Every structure is written in C-alpha cells, then in structure tokens.
Amino acid sequence: MTDSRTPHMIALATLDEYHKIARKVEKEREEELYKLRKKLEVLAAGEKRELHSPSKIPQPQVEVVGVHAVTGRDSVWREVPEMLRMAKSARANAHTVHTSGTRVGATALSHTDMRTGCDSIQAGCNVEHRFRCHDVHAEVNAISSLCRVLAPGVKDRLGPYWLRAILVVSERNFTPCGGCMDWIMQFGGPGCCVFTCNLLDKDPIRVDDHAVVKMWYAESLMPCYPS
Numbered sequence: 092m093t094d095s096r097t098p099h100m101i102a103l104a105t106l107d108e109y110h111k112i113a114r115k116v117e118k119e120r121e122e123e124l125y126k127l128r129k130k131l132e133v134l135a136a137g138e139k140r141e142l143h144s145p146s147k148i149p150q151p152q153v154e155v156v157g158v159h160a161v162t163g164r165d166s167v168w169r170e171v172p173e174m175l176r177m178a179k180s181a182r183a184n185a186h187t188v189h190t191s192g193t194r195v196g197a198t199a200l201s202h203t204d205m206r207t208g209c210d211s212i213q214a215g216c217n218v219e220h221r222f223r224c225h226d227v228h229a230e231v232n233a234i235s236s237l238c239r240v241l242a243p244g245v246k247d248r249l250g251p252y253w254l255r256a257i258l259v260v261s262e263r264n265f266t267p268c269g270g271c272m273d274w275i276m277q278f279g280g281p282g283c284c285v286f287t288c289n290l291l292d293k294d295p296i297r298v299d300d301h302a303v304v305k306m307w308y309a310e311s312l313m314p315c316y317p318s
C-alpha cells in the first residue's frame with residue numbers, strides 16, 4: 092500500500108510521534124524520581140529514629156585524630172577533621188574591618204550521592220558590611236557555596252534536604268543565629284548535624300590543636316520550627 096501523504100505531512104506525523112515518545116520518557120523519569128524520593132524519605136526517617144533511640148546515646152569518640160569529640164556516634168563524625176580544617180582556613184579570610192571583629196568560619200557537608208558515592212564540603216566565612224543588615228554570615232556563605240557545586244541532577248537525587256551537616260568555628264561559645272538556623276532547617280531539615288567549635292575552649296590536658304567540637308541536631312536548636 093502506497094503512502095499518499097506529502098513529505099510535509101509525514102514530517103509532521105514524525106514530529107508528533109517524537110513528542111509523544113519524549114513525553115512518555117519524561118513521565119517515566121518523573122515517576123522514577125518520585126519513587127526514589129519516597130525511598131529516601133523512608134530511609135531518612137528510619138535513620139532519624141535510630142539516632143534518637145536510647146541505644147544511640149552519644150558516646151565519647153576517640154578515633155577522630157586532633158578532635159576531642161564530646162558526643163556522637165553518627166558516621167558524619169568522620170568528616171569533622173576535614174570540615175574543621177577547612178572552616179579554620181576560611182575563617183582567616185573573614186571580613187570584619189568595619190564591625191564586630193568576630194571572625195567566623197563554617198563548612199557545609201552534603202549527603203552522599205548514591206550514584207557516585209561522593210559528597211561535597213564547601214567552606215565560608217563571615218563577610219560583614221558597614222550596614223549590618225547586609226552582613227553575610229559564615230553558615231549562609233558555606234551553604235550557598237555548597238548549593239553552587241551541587242548540580243541540579245545531584246540535588247534531585249539527594250532530595251530537598253541535601254545539607255547533611257554544618258560546622259561553625261570561632262573564638263567564643265555560640266550556636267548559629269536564628270537566621271542561619273532558618274537556612275539550616277530549610278536545606279538540612281531537623282536531622283541536620285550542627286557542629287560548633289570554640290577555638291578558646293582547649294582540652295585541659297592537650298593545649299595544642301586539640302579542639303573541642305560539640306554537636307546538636309538542628310531540631311534541638313529549633314524545637315518549635317514549623318514543618
């Protein structure tokens with residue numbers, strides 16, 4: 092049987108067929124992503140329950156070289172030495188000329204991308220502005236930098252809470268301010284680990300670079316945060 096259609100009609104039909112296939116592929120991809128997100132949510136909920144169970148009461152961690160970790164059995168502690176090193180290095184570049192003089196360094200750690208087995212760490216420092224409302228806090232600087240290096244596909248795989256942990260270092264006792272906690276809750280969720288390190292808070296026995304790092308879960312710093 093001969094095809095009575097003109098070349099123009101055949102081209103239009105082919106294009107139509109192409110769009111149909113593209114829509115089908117896109118729909119399948121979205122369904123796959125949706126299933127993967129749901130799976131991740133279930134896994135994250137399980138991990139959170141496990142971390143908060145009585146058997147997981149934080150224990151002293153001695154295997155982290157150079158860090159006297161006072162709490163924590165979460166595997167994220169393995170990343171702390173590198174996070175601390177990068178945060179201290181970033182802190183040296185803090186811009187505090189016009190204002191408080193408090194230098195702050197921070198590092199933000201992503202969750203592990205299951206496809207590549209990689210995670211990312213990015214650092215930031217505080218950048219103070221002579222009009223204080225324009226200040227950039229170290230935590231926000233680090234989270235923004237982490238966002239910059241995570242490609243859209245990676246973020247899709249990690250889900251909305253791609254921030255796994257944040258570490259903040261300075262020469263005083265503190266936890267992140269409310270504004271920074273908003274960022275942490277938005278991108279890390281209630282289970283995000285928040286590490287702080289006061290550089291003046293030295294181990295009484297070893298006074299070299301034996302920093303004390305403390306850890307909280309974000310939800311314990313923002314217990315009434317709206318979900």
Ligand SMILES: [Zn+2]
Nearest residue numbers: 228267268271
């Ligand atoms: Zn802040």
